[in-house]
Every structure is written in C-alpha cells, then in structure tokens.
Amino acid sequence: MTGSCFAERLARYVPLTDSEKRALERLExxxxDLPRGATITRENDNCDEMYVLRHGWAMSYLILDDGSRQILRLHFPGDMFGTSSAAFGEATESLVTMSHATLCPFDKQALRVVFDEHPRLAALFFIIAQAERVSLTDRLASLGRTSAKARVAALLTDMLVRLRFLNKDISDTIPLKLTQEEIGDATGLTAVHVNRMMRALAEDGLVMRNNGNLVIRDEQGLARIANYVNRYAELDLGWLPAPR
Amino acid sequence: MTGSCFAERLARYVPLTDSEKRALERLExxxxDLPRGATITRENDNCDEMYVLRHGWAMSYLILDDGSRQILRLHFPGDMFGTSSAAFGEATESLVTMSHATLCPFDKQALRVVFDEHPRLAALFFIIAQAERVSLTDRLASLGRTSAKARVAALLTDMLVRLRFLNKDISDTIPLKLTQEEIGDATGLTAVHVNRMMRALAEDGLVMRNNGNLVIRDEQGLARIANYVNRYAELDLGWLPAPR
DNA sequence: CGGCTAATTGACATGTATCAATTAGGGTGG
DNA sequence: CCACCCTAATTGATACATGTCAATTAGCCG
Structure with missing residues (x-):
C-alpha cells in the first residue's frame, strides 16, 4: 500500500521509486469526503486545483447556452481529473460527484515539484494526457459518425472496460449509476431515445438490466456495433526518462 | 529567429532560454517537404514519431468500419501533432497534408531529453496537451449538443481564431482549403447539408465566399450561434518550473 | 475543348427529437 | 407495513432536422 490511489494506478505501468511515491502522496x-451530487467546480469559476479521485464516481460536463448539457467524461477511482487547471485559471468544465466520493484536491503549484524533480512522473502525466486525448477523439468519432445505438453501446463498453481495468473481479456486470438522461447527455441523445436504444440492445441480446446493474451478455457484439477500439490495453513507455 | 517554428510558438508564452531553444531545435x-494530400501516418501503423509542422496545413482523422471519416483536428504552422505516439506504439489516427507542407518529424525518444533536462519545456508540453484536450471537449459538445448550422459556424470560427493567432495580419478573411465534404467530416455532417448550412450562414450575413477564401462578415454573430468559447486567449502559466 | 472534381439544388426518406401520458421503483413518514 | 411522493423509466403519436439519392452546374487544369 502506497497510501496514494494515483501512485497505485501509475505503478501498474512502471514500478515507482520511493521518492516518486512520496511525491505522489503529497498530491493526496x-x-x-463528498456526498452524491456535490459540485466540485463550476465552469468559469476561478480554480487552481486538480483532483485525484480516491473512492466513488464523478463526472465532468459542459452546459451550453440553451441549457443543454454535454457530459465529457466519467471519472473512476484512481483517476486524476480537473487537469485543465494546469493550463487555465478558470475551470473549463464543471465537476460533480456521481456517488459518495473521496476526493484529493491539490493546488497546481504542486505540479512544479513533480516536473522539476521527477521527470519520469512528468512524462507519465504527459502520456496519460495523450491517452485521454485519444479517448476523446474516439468519442468525437462516435458522436460525429455513428448511430444512436452505436453511441450508447460505445458508452457502455467503455464503462465496462475501464471498470474492469480497476477491478479484475468484474466480468460482465457493472453498476449503472447513470440515469438515462445522463446517458443521453454523454452521447448527445435524448433520454427518450436512450430508453429505446437500451431496449433495442436488450432485444438484440447484447445487454440485460438487473436491479441497478447492467449485465453485458455479449461484449464482443456490443463492442462491434459500437465501433469500439480498446486502447487502454497497452501504453508504450519505451521513452521514459530514468526514475529519480 | 530561433530556427525552430515550435520554439517561436512557445516563446509567445514565455521567453525561452538559449538552452531551451537548442533543445527544441533538435526536434526540428x-x-x-511534402506535397498536398501526402499521407504522413496511417492509423494502426507502427509509429514512433511525432511532428512539428513548419509550413502548410495538415489534418488528423479516423476512418470507421463503414468507411466514414471523422476529422479530428486541423494542424497549422507551429503546431506539434501526432503526439499520441508518446503514449502508444501504433498510430491512433491518420495524418495527411492539406497543402504543400514542411514537416519536421522527430522520434519520441527525443522527448526523454526534454523531460529530463528541461522541466519547464516539459510543463509547457503538458499545458499544451491540456489546452488541446479542452479544445476537443468543446468540439464534443458542439457535435453532441448543437445544430448543424452551429457546428459549421464553430468550425469556421475556430479556424479564424487560430489562424489569426498565427498571423496578426488576418482580420476577417481566411483561405478555405477544406472541401464541403471535409467540413462535413469535421462536423459530423453530410457534404450536401454543409452546403445548405454555408448558404444559410451567407444569407444571415455572417460569412461570404470570395474565390477560395472565406470572409467572416460578423465574427461576433458567428461565434454566438456557434456557442464558441475562445480559450486560446490566455493560458495560466503561474506554476511553471524555473527554466534551465 | 474536354474531363475531372467540387458545389449546388430538389425531392424524398429516415433517424432522432418533442410532447404527453402512464407506469415502475425507491425512499420516507406515519 | 402501508400510503405517499418523487424521480426515473417507459411508451405512443407526431414533428423536424438531417441524410440520401439523383441530377445539374460551376470551376479548374491539362
């Protein structure tokens, strides 16, 4: 146990030195502790913090002029988020908890130490930023070029893949903490239409509802119609600097 | 003159030390030289390179299973792109020139030196990655939650703002190197519908065509209907490490 | 003067949104 | 344990934005 949720995440890619672990612990x-539905940051508010999520779920979203919402990303335990504070003085997105959550805020000034003294960690931060950028481009293609059914399938597949990455015990069942309205806001659809697509996916034998849980009955099939590419599998860390 | 296009870009945010300039020059x-339409990288090809664009335009895109294309981003002189190579061994997107172009490829191993010896440059790389991530989230909201007309307006506004950032002489006229098919692939629309939306924007007095150029007649109005947020204006660099 | 690609236009099809009920489910207080 | 309430899910009818198909025109290059 390192005492840092984020360190554990990074340690899955490379074994960390004690000094690196200590640096990451300082971020946490x-x-x-926050209850469900708590606002962490509101778009355009001044914000010099970033966050590591230790327990629970959170999400980031934008509200447009007409009041509609675009959910940008779901955040799971071990995720670092709110990272746009590194570049901007005002929050570029709103952040809210989706469950009871434990959150570790840190001031962006803390990044200076990481970049100054731990080049390998800095490189990992950059690599993670790139991976998230790619995840966003995949979603862009999903919203821009695929059907409603495919978009919902992509969201569900991505949730399964990411949650399983965090917890190897997960095989085909995940908690579905999102309302259909939220699924719609993530996929650019209406709650009503999400409902129809969920039913269609169920009728196709791809998924099944069970209490508040979602059972993915045909992961391959779901991924196929979603046009889903699993890129979490392997990062190429060949260029990392030496640890300090 | 630093001899590095990318260094000039970064120097607009902070004055660079000679040592930093030299490090950036090595990337270039x-x-x-490439002709128009040249393929730089194809999705899924092995690729350990990243690129600085010195002259001309390029773009990145994805092709989906059904053959449809999603254009992810346009790249202009001074941009660093293909950066997902930092995280993955295979290209996550295809890259192609949109005009005659001068390109400076460098192996991602070169990043190690930057992160090891130039923490402030590394931090700038991270900041730029975050800014691009935000740009993608804005586009996600555009595709997910706005009308066809608004999406086209957002693309045109973004092009104007970015090109003007590179060249202060630009006031309201930009070359439109994109076909309507390409505009559609960037905005998730059909070429036919793009044509109608361009006409609508023209009828609204927001834009005008002139040879191969686009004249933005009402920048405010165009940005308003696009739901456009200009975030390029100011980065917050308060946490940067000391230069080396 | 072809010959090619891109732009334009019209008629029509369809996917998704909208509006309006109704039903189901999960807490809470009595 | 029941009655109630509130939110989410579900369903049907209809409207509308965008896609599709097909044809024509414009523009450019050799």
Missing part, C-alpha cells in the same frame, strides 16, 4: 494529503 | 533538425 488533503482528502475530502 | 530533420525537415521534410
């Missing part, structure tokens, strides 16, 4: 020395 | 010591 200020944990805060 | 292998320029290559």
């Amino acid at each position: 020395n200020n944990p805060r | 010591n292998n320029p290559r």
Whole structure:
C-alpha cells in the first residue's frame, strides 16, 4: 500500500521509486469526503486545483447556452481529473460527484515539484494526457459518425472496460449509476431515445438490466456495433526518462 | 529567429532560454517537404514519431468500419501533432497534408531529453496537451449538443481564431482549403447539408465566399450561434518550473 | 475543348427529437 | 407495513432536422 490511489494506478505501468511515491502522496494529503451530487467546480469559476479521485464516481460536463448539457467524461477511482487547471485559471468544465466520493484536491503549484524533480512522473502525466486525448477523439468519432445505438453501446463498453481495468473481479456486470438522461447527455441523445436504444440492445441480446446493474451478455457484439477500439490495453513507455 | 517554428510558438508564452531553444531545435533538425494530400501516418501503423509542422496545413482523422471519416483536428504552422505516439506504439489516427507542407518529424525518444533536462519545456508540453484536450471537449459538445448550422459556424470560427493567432495580419478573411465534404467530416455532417448550412450562414450575413477564401462578415454573430468559447486567449502559466 | 472534381439544388426518406401520458421503483413518514 | 411522493423509466403519436439519392452546374487544369 502506497497510501496514494494515483501512485497505485501509475505503478501498474512502471514500478515507482520511493521518492516518486512520496511525491505522489503529497498530491493526496488533503482528502475530502463528498456526498452524491456535490459540485466540485463550476465552469468559469476561478480554480487552481486538480483532483485525484480516491473512492466513488464523478463526472465532468459542459452546459451550453440553451441549457443543454454535454457530459465529457466519467471519472473512476484512481483517476486524476480537473487537469485543465494546469493550463487555465478558470475551470473549463464543471465537476460533480456521481456517488459518495473521496476526493484529493491539490493546488497546481504542486505540479512544479513533480516536473522539476521527477521527470519520469512528468512524462507519465504527459502520456496519460495523450491517452485521454485519444479517448476523446474516439468519442468525437462516435458522436460525429455513428448511430444512436452505436453511441450508447460505445458508452457502455467503455464503462465496462475501464471498470474492469480497476477491478479484475468484474466480468460482465457493472453498476449503472447513470440515469438515462445522463446517458443521453454523454452521447448527445435524448433520454427518450436512450430508453429505446437500451431496449433495442436488450432485444438484440447484447445487454440485460438487473436491479441497478447492467449485465453485458455479449461484449464482443456490443463492442462491434459500437465501433469500439480498446486502447487502454497497452501504453508504450519505451521513452521514459530514468526514475529519480 | 530561433530556427525552430515550435520554439517561436512557445516563446509567445514565455521567453525561452538559449538552452531551451537548442533543445527544441533538435526536434526540428530533420525537415521534410511534402506535397498536398501526402499521407504522413496511417492509423494502426507502427509509429514512433511525432511532428512539428513548419509550413502548410495538415489534418488528423479516423476512418470507421463503414468507411466514414471523422476529422479530428486541423494542424497549422507551429503546431506539434501526432503526439499520441508518446503514449502508444501504433498510430491512433491518420495524418495527411492539406497543402504543400514542411514537416519536421522527430522520434519520441527525443522527448526523454526534454523531460529530463528541461522541466519547464516539459510543463509547457503538458499545458499544451491540456489546452488541446479542452479544445476537443468543446468540439464534443458542439457535435453532441448543437445544430448543424452551429457546428459549421464553430468550425469556421475556430479556424479564424487560430489562424489569426498565427498571423496578426488576418482580420476577417481566411483561405478555405477544406472541401464541403471535409467540413462535413469535421462536423459530423453530410457534404450536401454543409452546403445548405454555408448558404444559410451567407444569407444571415455572417460569412461570404470570395474565390477560395472565406470572409467572416460578423465574427461576433458567428461565434454566438456557434456557442464558441475562445480559450486560446490566455493560458495560466503561474506554476511553471524555473527554466534551465 | 474536354474531363475531372467540387458545389449546388430538389425531392424524398429516415433517424432522432418533442410532447404527453402512464407506469415502475425507491425512499420516507406515519 | 402501508400510503405517499418523487424521480426515473417507459411508451405512443407526431414533428423536424438531417441524410440520401439523383441530377445539374460551376470551376479548374491539362
């Protein structure tokens, strides 16, 4: 146990030195407990913080002028998020918890130490940023070029893949903490239409509802109609600097 | 003159040290000239390179199973692109020139030196990655939650803002190197519908065509209907490490 | 003067949104 | 344990935005 959720995540890619672990722990020395639905940051508010999520789920979203919402990304335990604070003084997105959550905020000034003293960690931060960028481009293609059914399938597949990455015990069943309205806001659809697509996916034998859970009955099939590419599998870390 | 297009870009945010300039120049010591329409990388090909664009335009895109294309981003002079190579061994997107172009490829191993010896440059790389991530989230909201007309307006506004950032002489007229098919592939629309939306924008007095150029007649109005947020204006660099 | 690609236009098809009920489910207080 | 309430899910009818198909025109290059 490193005492840092984020360190554990990174340690899955490369074994960390003690010094690196300590540097990451400093990012998490200020944990805060939040109830479900708590607002962490609102778009355009001044914000110099970034966050590591230790327990629970969160999400980031934008609200447009007409009041509609675009959910940008779901955040799971071990994720670092709110990272646009590194570039901007005002929040570029709103952040809210989707469940009871433990959150570790840290000031972006803390990044200076990481970049100054731990080049390998800095490189990992950059690599993660690139991986998230790719995840966003995949979603862009999903929204721009695939059908409603495919978009919903892509969201569900991505949730399964990411949650399983965090917990190897997960095989085909995940908690579905999203309302259909939220699924719609993530996929650019209406709640009503999401409902129809979920039913269609169920009728196709691809998924099944069970209490608040979702059972993926045909992962391959779901991924296929979603046009889903699993890119989490392997990062290429060949260029990393030496650890310090 | 630094001899590095990318260094000039970064120097607009912070004055660079000689040592930093030299490090950036090394990324560009292998320029290559390409004709219009040249493929730089194809999705899924092995690729350990990243690129700095010195002259001309390029773009990145994905092709889906059904053959449809999603254009992810346009790249202009001074842009670094193909950066997902930092995280993956295979290209996550295809790259192609949109005009005669001068390109400077560098192996991702070169990043190691930057992160090891130039923490401030590394931090700038991270900041730029975050800014591009935000740009993608804005586009996600555009595709997910706005009308066809708004999406086209957003693309045109973004092009104007970015090109003007590169060249202060640009006031309201930009070359439109995109076919309507390409505009459609960028905005998730059909070429036919793009044509109608362009006409609508023209009828609204927002834009005008002139040879191969586009004249933005009402930038405010175009940005308003596009739901456009200009985030290029100011980065917050307060946390940057000391230069080396 | 072809010959090619891109732009334009019209008629029509379809996917998704909208509107309006109704039903189901999950807490809470009595 | 039941009655109630509130939110989410579900369903049907209809409207509308965008896609599709097909044809024509414009523009450019050799």
